[in-house]
Amino acid sequence: MKLSIFLGLLLLSLQTLSQTERYQVYALRVAATTHPFPISYWADNGPQNDSVGVVFMIWLIRGNNGKNILLDAGFLHGSDYEKEFEFKSYQRPDSTLLKLGLKAGDITDIIISHPHWDHINGISLFPNAHIWIQKEDYNYFVSAAWLKRGAMGGFDKRDVRSLVDLNLAGRVTLVDGDNKEIIPGIKVFTGSKHTFDSQFVLVGTGANRIVLASDNIWIYYNLEHLRPAAIGGTWDTTAYVNSMRRMKTLVSNPKYIIPGHDAKVFSLFPQIAEGVVKIE
Numbered sequence: 001m002k003l004s005i006f007l008g009l010l011l012l013s014l015q016t017l018s019q020t021e022r023y024q025v026y027a028l029r030v031a032a033t034t035h036p037f038p039i040s041y042w043a044d045n046g047p048q049n050d051s052v053g054v055v056f057m058i059w060l061i062r063g064n065n066g067k068n069i070l071l072d073a074g075f076l077h078g079s080d081y082e083k084e085f086e087f088k089s090y091q092r093p094d095s096t097l098l099k100l101g102l103k104a105g106d107i108t109d110i111i112i113s114h115p116h117w118d119h120i121n122g123i124s125l126f127p128n129a130h131i132w133i134q135k136e137d138y139n140y141f142v143s144a145a146w147l148k149r150g151a152m153g154g155f156d157k158r159d160v161r162s163l164v165d166l167n168l169a170g171r172v173t174l175v176d177g178d179n180k181e182i183i184p185g186i187k188v189f190t191g192s193k194h195t196f197d198s199q200f201v202l203v204g205t206g207a208n209r210i211v212l213a214s215d216n217i218w219i220y221y222n223l224e225h226l227r228p229a230a231i232g233g234t235w236d237t238t239a240y241v242n243s244m245r246r247m248k249t250l251v252s253n254p255k256y257i258i259p260g261h262d263a264k265v266f267s268l269f270p271q272i273a274e275g276v277v278k279i280e
Contacts, residue, residue, distance in 0.1 A: 021185035022206040023069075024062045027258065027265050028096040029275035030074040031056040034088040042218045042261070043227040044237065052219050053263030054085075056118050058093055059212050059279075060100065061203055067183060068102060069109040070129070071201050071212050073122035079156050081117050091275065093122040099273035109183060113214035113260075114198035115141040115163070116154035124162055131166055132182050133199075135174035138163070140196035153232060154195075175199065189250075192216035192243035193236040194229065200243075202250055210256045210279055211247045216240070217259040223247075 036051035061069040074093030094104035107126040112133040113119060123131060142160050145152040166172050175182055178190040187202040194215050201212040217223050218233060223244050228237035247257050258265060258279060269277040 020206075021067075021183075021204070022064045023067075023185060023203050025203055025205060025210050025212070025279040026060040026062070026100065026272065027057050027269070027277050027279060028060060028093075028099075029055050029057050029089075029091075029266060030093055030096060031085075031087045031090040032263065034086040039219070039221050040230065042230055042233070043221045043225070044230050044233075046221055046225075046227060046230070052221065054219075054261050055263045055266065056261065057265070058096070058122075059201075059214075059258070060097065060102075061186065061201075061212075062100075063185070065184065067108050068106050069111065069183065069186065070107055070126070071111045072113055072119040072214055073110050073126065075118045075121035076125075079117045079121060081154065081156070089275075092125070094125040096275065099276050111182070111186075111188065111199075111201055112137075113200060113212075113216065114195040115159060116195065116215065117156040117159060119214065120159045120163065121156060123159075123166065129171070131163070131172045132175055132188070133163075133172065134188075134190060134197045135176045136197035137195055137199070138167075138172075138174050145196075151235075189243075189246070191239055191246065192234070193239040194234050196235065200247070205280070207280070208253075208256050209251050210258065211251055212258050213244075213247060213260060215260040216243055217247075217257065219259050219262040220264055223254065223257060223259060 033054045036053050038048045039046035039050045039052050040048045058074045059071040104126050105128050107129045110129045110131050144150050181187050185204050188199040190199050200216045203210045218229050226241050228240040234240040272278050
């Protein structure tokens, strides 16, 4: 009788383990700038004489549950905002996935950290993806940002139309608030105020928990020195810094907090393919 109870408990524990969502996390480079930027361009009161390599990236969260989730969708050529940068390399976001054996149609979900052009413009590339965006960020993006006193820096009208069309098609979920598990094992957090109500992602991989900050941290200097984004990079500098402090409480090691535009990401983690690293 005792043996049968033991075997039953063992089977239950194995079933529970097999049902636990585990994810692998990858950073994929979409574009890199020709020249480094002064750190002061990205970090408030950062040094003007020190520079940082700048990249544009998306993140793949690949689960044992059939989920292939992107954080952000990258961009397509054509935005007026590209004029601020000179790219030495560019690859369409869907093409970067081929390096990991995935096609655009394999993406099940896209979490939008915030609706700036370089993070949302590629959503039309992924025909089967369900979109997750903060409710208040969505509402501001599609409405008040375009009023006379609105703040529409970094927003592209084409992306408004794309996102609204996807919402009309039933492919958008508006996440209502902070610390929400939107997909098993995937939580989103607000509070940084990079945009009206930007969000970042916490992922459990089994071995570690990883924070994908996107532009809620622009570069490592922001995190290491607790400096907010440079002027124009956040709605609330105090909130931006407090959010970074919060991120540090969510992981075992700050190395698992991944910023949105620092090229150093691609030298800190194992390279899987050109422009692709595994966060581990």
